[in-house]
Amino acid sequence: MLTAGVDLAAETKGTALAVLDWSAVPVTVDVGLGVTDTEIAAVAPTVGKLGIDCAFGWPDDFVSFVTRHSSCQRVEASGDQGLAWRRRLSYRATDRATREITGRWPLSVATDRLGLTAMHCAVLLDEIGDALGAPVDRSGGGTAVEVYPSATLRGWGFGTRGYKNDAGIRAALLESLQDRAPWLRLTSADRALLVSSDDTFDAVIAALAARAHALGLTHPVPAGFREQARREGWIALPMAPLEDLAP
Template sequence: MLTAGVDLAAEPRGTALAVLDWSGSTVTVDVRVGVTDTDIAATAPGVEKLGIDCAFGWPDDFVTFITRHARGDRVELADDEGMAWRRRLAYRATDRATRAITGRWPLSVATDRLGLTAMHCAVLLDAVTDAIGEPVDRSGAGTAVEVYPAATLRGWQFDTRGYKTDVGARRILVSRLLDRAPWLGLDDAAEELVVASDDAFDAVVAALAARAHALGRTHPVPPGYQDQARREGWIALPVGRLEDLAP
């Protein structure tokens, strides 16, 4: 089995791709930073799962809101006003489910800086569609699946404080990851890259989350949300332990 992970940025310079080969007793890791959509799309047909760290869509209520506003229609969508109403515009169903599981809100694709990267992701998903020969199922039922590396790590009981900005914190986190997953075959160059670059590190974690999803070790889309997940996307949060992924 091959799984891949993408830490997506608005531009290729900050985008990283990791491919993990699970066919042996040691998982080989190929990780690169500065990859293009062409690089990612070329990888997609050869992997079991491609985990992408970015929102796959926008909230249904937000799409309705801006569509009505663009037409010049009145935009009230509900009787309740204030924060609860705005949160329905800002957050997807999967964001609310993620908060229920993790206790934290993900970034809002509608109101935070994530929106720029999500625009890139929409184009990337088209490229992946062309490469695999079928539309990407944003619920995660096909090749591509939406993942959330920081929440994945916390779900596996890692301390993620400071790892995005502090090289020292990231070095400790990488060391602890390898202690618990000695089968993860980071060579010296790859290990130094994931310590030096949070993008590279998140790409590796995204590929691990893709493995969890391929094994059925992620929270499923709840009953009644499948159609919405196909429009908005759905974050695959692992259940169980990191150790359960061992080849």
């Protein structure tokens, strides 16, 4: 079994891809930076699960708001147009579920800088769908699944403060990760790349999260949100320890 992880950026330059081979011990890793959509789409049919670190869609309420405004219709608003109303437009159902599980809001795809990357993701999902022969199920029911590396790490009990911007913190985090996952083989070149680049680090975590999802070890989409998740996307968060991923 193979799983892959993508840390998606707005441009190819910052996009990383990691492929993990679980067919034997140790689990081998193939990771690269500056990966194109075509390369990612080519990998999709070869893996059991492909975890992508980016929102797969926009909030239904936000889409409705923008559509109505664009067609010069009156937009729906709360009486005071306060924080609760803005949050309803800004966050997806999965974002609210993620906050309930983790205690933290993800970035808003509607109002934060994540939007540029989500535009890239929408195009990538189409290309992946073409490669797979069917549109991507944004709820995670097919090959591709939305993941959230920093929340995944916290769910496995790792501290994540500063790891995105500090190579020393990443090095310590990587050491802790390998202590708990000795079955994960990283060459010295792999380790150097993961320490120097938070993009490649997150791609490996995304591939691990994809493994968790493949094994049924992530929080499922609640029954009442399945149709909404197919439009908005759904973040697969771990509900079992890292050690349970061992081949």
